Amino acid sequence: MKFLADFTSWLLRWIDDAAAAALSISGVLRRPKKFQLEEQAEDNVFAVRRNRRRSEALSPTATLSFEDGRFAENTGARVRSQLAGAEIELILAARRFMFRSLELPKQASGFLDAIVRAQVDRLTPWTPSQVAFGCGAPTEMTGGRVGVTVAATARSSVIPLVSALELLAPDSIVVSAAPEAGAEKARNRIVVFSQQTKRERRMRRMRQILVAAPVLAGLAALAATAAWFYVGADLETARLQVSRQIAERRVALLSGKGSVAEEAATALAQRKRATAASVIVLDSLSQALPDDTYLTQLQLADGKVQISGITREAASLIRIIEQTDQFKHATFFAPTTRAPVGNGEQFHIEAQVTPYFPAVQ
Helix, strand or coil, X not given: CHHHHHHHHHHHHXXXXXXXXXXXXXXXXXXXXXXXXXXCCCCCEEEEEECCCCCEECCCCCEEEEECCEEEECCCCCCHHHHCCCEEEEEECHHHCEXXXXXXXXXXXXXXXXXXXXXXXXXXXXXXXXXXXXECCCEEECCCEEEEEEEEEEHXXXXXXXXXXXXXXXXXXXXXXXXXXXXXXXXXXXXXXXECCCHHHHHHHHHHHHHHHHHHHHHHHHHHHHHHHHHHHHHHHHHHHHHHHHHHHHHHHHCCCCCHHHHHHHHHHHHHHHCCCHHHHHHHHHHHCCCCCEEEEEXXXXXXXXXXXXXXXXXXXXXXXXXXXXXEEEEECCCCEECCCCCCEEEEEEEEEXXXXXXXX
């Protein structure tokens, strides 16, 4: 059980590391847009600038106003749609912040956030859960000490702005404090809040992909194995059937038995000899019947022939027909009547047909 728990823990760490590496690579390749929203002298009005190789404003009049918990566009500039998927730095005016200067030992440079958080309730009127703060870059002082500027503001004044920016679907949000009057503008901005709005969602999606990929590969391998067994079984059955047919054919050849085609031809010939030919039946009747007899109907089916016609004496036809080698058991199958024209009789005779194939001279 311990081995399984250790393996599961290692696998989860590996998935997290792989997902983070994949996101880092995609971030390098994708190079998202970067925008700055800088608060102006007017409250809740922000100038929008896009960071490029040459820093330049997106538009001289591109501004957003924060109203009713949302960022609204001013002067018809279509800015909101461009912020989707971008990295946004929200620069708040210095008037929103409380700035404090601290002198600390040089060895404390790597622990500034922890040190300030431990003293934030003493430096500011807010508790650690109520404050958004950040530390500027430390500057060296005499006596092995460093100077640090701390910017702090109420978290409640930052979160509404961050929530409004989240509605624009950016990639990340960074909130920084504008430098105090007289300070260098770019170098002294202090970050007080940061949030990777899409990173966590992408991390979850990447974890799902990394987990699903081996599962899908395993299922594909399982399906391929099952298909191989199924197809292999069919091929083996087909091979055995072909082998059996070859063996049967070999035995038939050794025993002198003909092929299937030969057997079919023999059966067809036998059936042909067992069935009377219509031409031969008609020829036999024409030779047997007297000259004063003519037929009006002839039917040949199921080894029997039925003839109807007119003759001078119908009774004599029974004897004449049975004297032939082709017909047996001749009988009337309907009453004999007088012909409607002349002195003849209208007859209906049925007889069994014996297959007969006369020799060709």
